[in-house]
Amino acid sequence: MREITYRKIVAERFGGAEVLRTVRATLPQPPRGHVRVRVLAAGVGFTDLMARSGDYLLQRRTPFTPGYEIAGEVVDFAVDGEAPSWLEAGVRVAAALTKMAGYTEYITLPLWQLVPLPDGLEPRLASAVPLDYLTALSLIDTHARLKAGDTVLIQGASGGVGQAASQLGRLRGLRMYGTASAPGSRDVLARHGVRYIDYRHEDFEAVLREREPGGVQAVFDHIGRANLSKGYRILAPGGVLVSFAFSGRPGHMVGDTLRGATRLRLMNLRPGRRAAQSVVPWEMKSRRDSYRAALARLLDLAHRGEITPQIVATRPLSQAADVHAALERREITGKVVLTAD
Known part of the structure; x- marks a missing residue:
């Protein structure tokens, strides 16, 4: 395993959309029980805008990377004992995050947060579900x-x-x-x-x-x-x-x-x-198995077309600040997904 150099969006201080910056960072090898994921798509939620402006109770410190939901593919992992049968490099996964960090090209997450995508479910759609x-x-x-x-x-x-x-x-x-x-x-x-x-x-x-x-x-x-x-x-x-x-x-x-x-x-x-x-x-942390089962069921419903997230726009990660500004001006109303540039 090697370190990965990547880009992520950071709110350097609380304020308007202009406080969002693209920065370079290094992702070290994953610790035990964790997986490194290449992020293919990240959902944008209203809580992201609140957090950036300083109005979100669960995110009271800067700097931070917004975003609570991602879909991507496994890069590598370090697990204790036998790995789940689905876990291998290249497998596509989705996750809801317990702490904001989704506007990024790569991320390290605990294995329990990841759920494999049904075959054929598009990551862009999956990232709008969690x-x-x-x-x-x-x-x-x-x-x-x-x-x-x-x-x-x-x-x-x-x-x-x-x-x-x-x-x-x-x-x-x-x-x-x-x-x-x-x-x-x-x-x-x-x-x-x-x-x-x-x-x-x-x-x-x-x-x-x-x-x-x-x-x-x-x-x-x-x-x-x-x-x-x-x-x-x-x-x-x-x-x-x-x-x-x-x-x-x-x-x-x-x-x-x-x-x-x-x-x-x-x-x-x-x-x-x-x-x-x-x-x-909070509920995810206290009921991990229930979270995984629920997200797996929702992804399956999305794959079958029984639920349909209403994605109104897809933008590259580097345009996160423009997306926040457009949402606040109500030039965009609905779900936006950021994708790898």
Whole structure:
């Protein structure tokens, strides 16, 4: 084994897209239980933009490399005992990361984080699966424990996690409502069986009280603030409100996130309903086998075309700063994937 010289994107300080720089680094031989991977594609998530600006609670130090999800191919590895039968140089893999580091040409990861791709699944598509779909699966299975026929409200249903939850919910036979406002959202959500609520012109609480007077079994929320109380009020007895993000005020995201998490805990002091928070990087660490099984299942669904990440743009890794700027200006709306130059 030899050292590998490679390029990665680094946020040198917190700030706008201009703080992202391409730097050269050296990757040493992998330690025991680790694999070196050549990254072929990396998904771009909204959390990456938050982390770069300093508004993400799980990334509070610079410098760092953004990115929570990758697909690539195995270069080499060092394992204790017998290696899994699938593990060999050249095998294509995907991973969700527990710590940001995905905007890179090469990466060293613990073996447990890697899942082999089904034969024929394109790395670009695979890199768009881990974060959004693992989050959606966490909402539906881990926290809400929904079954066919249950009713759910998905806030921000046209976003990455929202569309993932909609697609998985359709496969599960859920009855779904979704808030959105982007052009074309009604048609997109209708394809997944989601009943559209235009949050700019409709009060979702009033709509659900009229259409579902007995309440809904779950609400998936990424907004926080007053939405948490409104979502909690439309729950059926025994229902659950699950937060997967907090859309705080610019410059106050960390404080608003902490306040939102505290609000969820206080809600659990009330009888009859529950509140929970989904944080996939934390859940991965505590349930490694469940993570691997879930990601393998999602990649298989993507390979069969039963779930379809909505990739709107593919850009070379070196254009990461331009991608962040375009997303913030809303010149691009949707999932972007960075690929090896």
